[in-house]
Structures are given as C-alpha cells and as structure tokens.
Amino acid sequence: MNQPSVIVIGGGFGGLTTAALLARHHYDVTLFEASNEWGGCAGKFTHKPYLFPVGATLGLGLQQPDGIHYRVFNQLGEPLPKHESLETIMQVHAPSFTLPLYSSREKHIDTLCRLFPSSAAGIRSLYRYIFQVGEEMRKLIHHLPVLPMQKPADFIRSVRALRPGILGAVRWLAASTEDVLRHFRLQDTEVHQYIDGQLLDSLQTSSRHAPALLGLYALDLYHQGASYVYGGLYRMAEQLKKAGERHGASMQKRRRIQAVEKNDNGTWTAIDHRDRKTHADHLVLNIPVQSALPLFHPKERKQFTRRWHTKSETPIWSTFSMYGVCEPSEPPAALFHQLLWDQKLPGISSHLFYSLSAPDDRTRAPEGERTFTVSTHTPPEYWEDLSLYEDRKSAATRALTEKIQEAGLPVQPERVLPGAPHAWERYIKRPRGMVGGFPQTRKHTFFHPLSHRSPLENVWFCGDSIFPGASTMAVTMSGIHVFESISGQSFAALERQQ
Numbered sequence: 001m002n003q004p005s006v007i008v009i010g011g012g013f014g015g016l017t018t019a020a021l022l023a024r025h026h027y028d029v030t031l032f033e034a035s036n037e038w039g040g041c042a043g044k045f046t047h048k049p050y051l052f053p054v055g056a057t058l059g060l061g062l063q064q065p066d067g068i069h070y071r072v073f074n075q076l077g078e079p080l081p082k083h084e085s086l087e088t089i090m091q092v093h094a095p096s097f098t099l100p101l102y103s104s105r106e107k108h109i110d111t112l113c114r115l116f117p118s119s120a121a122g123i124r125s126l127y128r129y130i131f132q133v134g135e136e137m138r139k140l141i142h143h144l145p146v147l148p149m150q151k152p153a154d155f156i157r158s159v160r161a162l163r164p165g166i167l168g169a170v171r172w173l174a175a176s177t178e179d180v181l182r183h184f185r186l187q188d189t190e191v192h193q194y195i196d197g198q199l200l201d202s203l204q205t206s207s208r209h210a211p212a213l214l215g216l217y218a219l220d221l222y223h224q225g226a227s228y229v230y231g232g233l234y235r236m237a238e239q240l241k242k243a244g245e246r247h248g249a250s251m252q253k254r255r256r257i258q259a260v261e262k263n264d265n266g267t268w269t270a271i272d273h274r275d276r277k278t279h280a281d282h283l284v285l286n287i288p289v290q291s292a293l294p295l296f297h298p299k300e301r302k303q304f305t306r307r308w309h310t311k312s313e314t315p316i317w318s319t320f321s322m323y324g325v326c327e328p329s330e331p332p333a334a335l336f337h338q339l340l341w342d343q344k345l346p347g348i349s350s351h352l353f354y355s356l357s358a359p360d361d362r363t364r365a366p367e368g369e370r371t372f373t374v375s376t377h378t379p380p381e382y383w384e385d386l387s388l389y390e391d392r393k394s395a396a397t398r399a400l401t402e403k404i405q406e407a408g409l410p411v412q413p414e415r416v417l418p419g420a421p422h423a424w425e426r427y428i429k430r431p432r433g434m435v436g437g438f439p440q441t442r443k444h445t446f447f448h449p450l451s452h453r454s455p456l457e458n459v460w461f462c463g464d465s466i467f468p469g470a471s472t473m474a475v476t477m478s479g480i481h482v483f484e485s486i487s488g489q490s491f492a493a494l495e496r497q498q
C-alpha cells in the first residue's frame with residue numbers, strides 16, 4: 001500500500017526533522033524551502049572566502065545520550081557533524097563584572113560565589129536547587145511531552161514521565177523565576193542581573209515574566225552541555241536534508257509557497273511563487289504562525305480559533321545582527337560572549353551575543369583570520385520608518401561595535417556587515433524580521449502555546465511559534481511531535497526498538 005504523502009513548508013530545523021523522520025519511515029515527503037540555504041535562522045551565508053552563521057551559533061542538545069539532536073540523528077542513522085563540547089560555554093561581560101560560564105556545575109557555583117561573596121550563601125542554595133529541578137525537568141523532557149496537552153495520550157505520557165523528584169517543585173507552577181530569586185534573597189543583586197541576561201537570551205524574557213520551572217530549566221540547560229559546531233549549525237541542517245534525501249524525500253530549495261488550498265477529496269495543494277502546484281495528503285507548516293495563516297484561503301483561515309489569530313497578530317522581537325572578519329592578535333579564551341549593559345541604546349536591547357569562529361575552523365575563514373556573528377533583540381516597529389532605516393542601521397552598527405571594543409573582543413569596524421530586520425525578512429522570510437518565537441512568558445508557555453495540531457484536518461505546525469522555548473532543540477521537539485501525529489508512532493518506542 002502506498003504511504004500517505006506529505007508536503008513540508010520551510011527547511012529550518014523543525015521542518016527538516018519532520019521531513020527526515022517521515023521519509024525514514026517511508027512517507028512520500030516533499031519539502032519546500034524558499035531561500036537558497038538550509039537551516040533558516042540557524043543557516044549561513046558566504047562572502048568568499050568567509051562563512052557566517054546568520055543567527056543561531058551555539059550547539060545545544062548534541063550530547064549523548066539525552067540531547068534531542070543526538071537522538072534524532074541516531075534515529076536517522078546519521079552521524080552528527082564535527083563538533084566540540086565547550087568547557088567554558090561563554091564569557092559574560094557586565095558593567096561591573098566579567099564571568100566565565102563553565103559547563104561544570106560545581107565550577108560555576110564556585111565562580112559565582114567568588115565573584116559575589118556577599119551573596120554566596122544564596123547562590124549556593126539557589127544553584128543547588130536549579131540543578132536539582134533541572135535534572136527532574138530533563139527526565140520529564142526526555143519523554144518528549146506534548147504541549148499543550150490536548151488528547152488523553154498527551155496526559156498519559158506526561159503523567160508517566162513524572163518522577164517524585166519533580167513534585168517538590170510543583171509549588172512554583174504559578175510563580176515567576178523572580179519569585180524564586182526572591183525566595184533565595186537574590187532579588188536586585190548582580191546575580192539577578194546576570195540571570196536576567198541569561199534568560200533574555202534563552203527565553204526572550206526576563207526573570208520577572210519567565211515561569212519559574214522554565215526559568216530554572218533554562219538556567220540548568222548550558223550545564224547539560226553546549227558545543228561549537230564546525231562551520232556552524234547549518235551543517236546539522238544540511239545533514240538532516242541529506243538524511244531525508246537518502247530515505248527518498250524530495251528536498252527543494254528556492255520554492256516559496258504562496259498559497260495552500262484544500263481539495264474536495266480532503267487532500268492539500270501547495271502553490272509556489274511560479275504557480276507550480278504540488279498535492280499531498282498532509283501539510284506541515286514549519287514557518288511562523290504570522291506567515292502561515294495568510295497562506296490559507298479565507299474559508300479555511302476562519303476555522304482557526306481565536307487563539308491562533310491572536311497569536312498570529314502578536315508582535316514579537318526582531319533581531320539586529322552583525323557579521324565581521326577579524327585577525328585577532330590576542331584572541332579571547334572563549335568563543336562565545338554575552339555583553340550586558342545598563343543603559344538602553346536607541347532601538348536596541350541592553351545586551352548582545354558575540355560568537356567567534358574557532359581558530360582551526362577553516363570552513364569559516366582562512367588561516368590567521370576568524371569570522372564572528374553578533375545578534376541582539378530589537379523591536380520591529382523601530383525599523384518601520386524607511387526614511388530612517390539606513391541611518392538607524394549605521395547608528396546601531398557603530399554602537400554595538402563600540403560595546404564589543406569596550407569588552408576587548410576582536411572587531412575591525414571596517415570589516416563589519418550589519419543585518420537589520422528587513423534583511424531577515426528578505427532572506428529568512430520572517431514578517432518584519434520577527435524571530436525567536438514568542439517570549440516564554442506565562443502567556444505563551446506550558447498550557448498556552450499553540451499546538452502542533454491545527455484545527456484543520458491533516459494540517460500540522462512545527463517551528464518556533466509552537467513548542468515553548470526558542471532554540472533548535474525546541475523546534476526539533478515540535479518536529480518530532482508532528483512526525484508522531486502523522487505516523488502514529490512513538491519516537492521513544494522507535495528508539496527502544498533500535
């Protein structure tokens with residue numbers, strides 16, 4: 001019997017994961033990617049002889065045996081691309097302190113206590129608690145819980161995954177991460193500032209708005225292992241694409257889908273920018289909900305509930321990025337750096353993330369040179385007035401370059417290319433350059449995210465507007481959920497059979 005056919009729209013991590021897994025299980029898969037690159041926000045661009053990751057740079061979820069990417073690659077029978085575990089995940093530079101964030105949990109606590117001796121008792125108690133909750137959350141997440149829980153099977157899976165250790169943390173279910181800091185008497189300290197910086201990077205929001213359990217999990221995440229992937233995370237995306245093709249999927253670049261239509265027999269048609277039509281039983285949208293709903297005919301769009309429409313109209317952060325080449329005479333010890341500052345720069349958040357290529361990474365730059373990617377949050381409305389756009393872009397580039405120089409990191413101002421929100425709109429097809437999914441506030445997480453199941457039959461969603469926690473890991477989870485729903489197979493059961 002012929003297996004059902006599936007169209008996947010969007011070749012980011014979410015779509016590539018779904019496509020490769022379905023192809024591996026004999027589905028007839030066609031994936032359409034609008035741009036010329038694989039990996040979307042975790043993709044790359046080249047400016048010969050240099051290569052720059054466009055957005056995501058830090059490899060999470062690659063560690064054995066729990067890392068979600070490790071598990072997917074294992075299931076596909078595919079090796080992970082060359083990567084190196086980081087002992088120092090990043091260096092954090094704040095106005096009043098510089099802090100190496102070590103992968104080792106004990107070393108991290110000791111470093112924090114040395115740096116902030118007056119808060120040492122609170123730091124020790126807080127971090128012991130973070131690591132304890134982190135471990136319990138990790139066990140829970142290993143079972144790939146479906147959020148929001150909608151079907152009896154979702155509840156059963158979550159209940160089965162619950163371990164007694166997590167029960168003590170249930171009292172924080174309605175609390176914010178800031179409440180936990182207050183409990184440990186660390187509110188309004190420099191530790192609080194440091195934690196806010198970490199959460200802004202991982203959850204797109206501060207401790208005040210981040211739910212406690214998610215915040216604690218995010219603070220433990222780096223200590224579960226982080227990696228430098230040679231070339232960049234795009235190597236993983238390209239490998240997923242190859243795995244899909246090896247299992248028979250058709251992976252097509254430069255095919256922008258402009259409309260999707262429901263056929264009388266219940267199948268779906270995707271129509272690309274040249275009016276080419278492709279038909280399939282299932283439709284998977286791995287694009288942000290803001291760009292997905294407009295693809296549907298008004299008749300189908302009406303069937304999406306108010307929650308879908310509200311979310312599709314909710315503005316989220318955009319990003320301002322910079323790409324540079326440097327020849328550092330005294331390279332910094334760490335490859336990844338987070339810079340925090342107190343005073344807001346016009347239109348730019350008060351932090352940036354700087355990622356330098358490894359000295360021996362010849363995919364990114366010739367011998368003696370390195371490339372780096374910088375990103376920060378910016379509100380999309382700041383970039384709407386096109387008459388101010390170029391001036392604002394130059395001002396932001398100058399201001400961020402100064403911050404990088406102040407932190408003593410390599411940068412050559414004449415060798416920096418900016419990437420403002422409209423560039424993100426053009427290359428990654430993100431409306432108004434909005435990236436990173438919804439900020440992980442209580443409004444968008446646990447019981448309130450959008451489901452991978454849409455209100456339309458055989459239409460599924462994955463990507464960073466779906467499963468909470470924006471990262472390649474979270475979108476991969478959503479991709480697995482779509483695979484499970486279409487195939488009726490449990491990913492964990494397949495792992496056990498391997």
Ligand SMILES: Cc1cc2nc3c(=O)[nH]c(=O)nc-3n(C[C@H](O)[C@H](O)[C@H](O)COP(=O)(O)OP(=O)(O)OC[C@H]3O[C@@H](n4cnc5c(N)ncnc54)[C@H](O)[C@@H]3O)c2cc1C
Nearest residue numbers: 010012013014034040041055056057058257463464471472
């Ligand atoms: C600046 C920045 C830094 C980040 N840093 C990290 C990090 O260090 N580590 C980490 O794990 N995560 C990081 N993230 C988050 C991570 O990159 C994203 O969560 C993840 O890559 C999103 O994947 P996705 O598949 O949901 O969407 P995308 O990556 O956006 O993929 C969607 C794809 O769909 C294509 N597309 C859009 N519309 C259409 C259409 N109509 N037809 C066909 N194709 C279409 C796009 O071209 C794109 O390739 C970062 C994100 C950003 C923006």
